[in-house]
Amino acid sequence: MSVQERKERERAVRERLILATARELAEQQGWDAVTTRRLAERIEYSQPVLYSHFRGKREIIGAVALEGATEMAAAVRAATSAADGPRERVAALARAYLDYAADNPAVYDAIFQLDGGLAFAHEDTPEPLKDAFAALLENLQEVAGDGVHPGVFTEVFWATLHGLATLTRSGRLPSEYAEQRVELLVDRLAAL
Structure with a gap:
C-alpha cells in the first residue's frame, strides 16, 4: 500500500468517526449539543483536523442526513421486499418509515x-x-390510482408519513393508535 493510499484510508476512518460521534451525541443530547469543540474532544483530534473534513456543523448535519437517507431507503426496501401484494408492501413501507423515524430521531x-x-x-x-x-x-x-401522477401521490403519502412521525414523536398523537393510523392511511390513500 502506498503512503497516499494509507493517508486516504486514515482520512476516511476519521471522517466515519466524526459522523458516528456526531450521530451518537445528537441522539443522546440533541443537535444543539453537537459542536465542533465537543466533537474534537470526543474524537481526540484538534478542531483544525475536524475542519479539514467538514467546514462546520452544517456540513456534518448534511453528511449525517445523506447517511440516514441511505439507511432509510434500505430499511424501506428490506421491509417491502418481504411483503406479498401491493397492500402489504404499502403497509410495510409505512411501518418501516415510521420505525426508522422513531428509532433514529436525530x-x-x-x-x-x-x-x-x-x-x-x-x-x-x-x-x-x-x-x-x-x-x-x-x-x-x-x-396511486387512475389519473394520479405517481410522483405526486408519493409526495402526499410521504408528507403524511412525515406528519405522523413528527406528531407522534412530539407527543401530539398518542402512540397507542400508531398501528390504526397506518391501517387507515393505507386503506384510505392507496387505491387498492
Missing part, C-alpha cells in the same frame, strides 16, 4: 428538519435523497 431531524445545506426536489439533489424518494415511489406508484 438522524431523521438531520434529513428533514435541520439545515444541512441539501437541496430536495432539484437537479442538484444528492443521490441518497433521490434514492430514498425512489424507494417510496417504487412501492407506491402502482397504488
